[in-house]
Amino acid sequence: MARTSDRNGAMAELLPIMAAVFAGFLLIGLALPVLPLHLHRGLGFGPFAVGLVTGSQFVASLLSRIGAGNYADRRGGKRAVVVGLIAAALAGFIYLGSLALLGRPLASAAALFVRRAVLGAAESFIITGGAAWGLALAGGQNSGKVIAWVGTAMFAALALGAPIGSALYAAGGFAAIALATIVLPLATLLAALPMRGIRLAGSAARQSWTSVAQAVWLPGVGAAFSSLGYGAILSFGALLFAERGWQPVWLPFTAYAASLIAARLCFGHLPDRFGGARVAAIFVAVEAAGLVLIWLAPGPVLAAIGAGLTGLGYSLVYPGLGAEAVSHLPPGSRGLAMGLYTAFLDVALGFGSPALGLIAASAGLQFVFFAVAAAALPDFSIALVLRAKARATSPGTKRAAAG
Secondary structure (H helix, E strand, C coil): CHHHHHHHHHHHCHHHHHHHHHHHHHHHHHHCCCHHHHHHHHCCCCHHHHHHHHHHHHHHHHHHHHHHHHHHHHHCHHHHHHHHHHHHHHHHHHHHHHHCCCCCHHHHHHHHHHHHHHHHHHHHHHHHHHHHHHHHHHCHHHHHHHHHHHHHHHHHHHHHHHHHHHHHHHHHHHHHHHHHHHHHHHHHHHHHCCCCCCCCCCCCCCCCHHHHHHHHHHHHHHHHHHHHHHHHHHHHHHHHHHHHCCCCCCHHHHHHHHHHHHHHHHHCCHHHHHCHHHHHHHHHHHHHHHHHHHHHCCCHHHHHHHHHHHHHHHHHHHHHHHHHHHHCCCHHHHHHHHHHHHHHHHHHHHHHHHHHHHHHHHHCHHHHHHHHHHCHHHHHHHHHHHHHHHHHHCHHHHHHHHC
8 A cells, every 4th residue: 555655646746847847848949939030030041040050959959868868867867857957047048148149140140059059958858857757756667657748748848838939029029038048947947956856876777878779779760750740740730731721720730739738648557557569559550540631631620630630649659669668677777768769759850850841842741641651550560569579578478488
């Protein structure tokens, strides 16, 4: 009874961790719609410079994943989140510095480039530290729920950050965005410091980087394939609606995000109860069905339903495969595992989105959604392979073989 009570208390402690992750990613979402406008209208730069500055965050996030995971394993997930929040506040001060250089557009853009890179590293520490912190509190038996809930906070923050950032920009210009990205992480830091953190003992078992990578790579590849659907809706959903004259153009992403968040909050426990690979295999089929529906949709209603089905499917594919990635690793290596696992999402969105853009240019926007639905086929196979491995290494299977 005491063990059950402790587990329930640990799961309750996920809520403030989710709040910290939410705040950390909200400040990222604030600048998503307004930074390109500031670079183009305020500083006079073209699309290449806009892409260079915004892309620096992705590169920094990818390069810092392993370091963030190692830090979370050595010093604890809470400290990793704290480091990320401090770095995010520093990025806000760099934002303010860029405004002092408006008379020198090149120097101002260079400051924004550095700021995006710092924010990319901050994002790595916040999301990786949050996941490691939650896993330490809730235990490995709740890994699927931890990954699902922490990821939900991230998606909700990005979805809400864009309209809030647009409103701030309209009210106070880019200075309002800069001030918000200073105040928000510092306020979150003050709230996070009193929270309970768990630091593993120095003698806690850890595995080498290569051993962790070997355990993570197959679930990570599956997560990359399944993340292409998210990238397609994020990058091309509004464009498809605009091209066809469907309104409102934000409906696909809203339907996707609402479905994903609701599903994770209601069904985030399923990977822990039935096995991550088994749940991933079922829900990747749901995701593919949603993408096919968008491809075939004659109007906005069916396209929105397809986007909702896509969000429902992806909602448990990513945490299901993530649970498989950490299930056979000691607690002292789970931070590194989550850092490596999340890096596959970076690669999928960073390189997959431009590839989908080439498909859209040659075959049309609607065909993009058929292409990402086809990408679910190898993902389904990966989930089946992982399920077979999990069954082969389960204690019951071993006992039966010995008998």
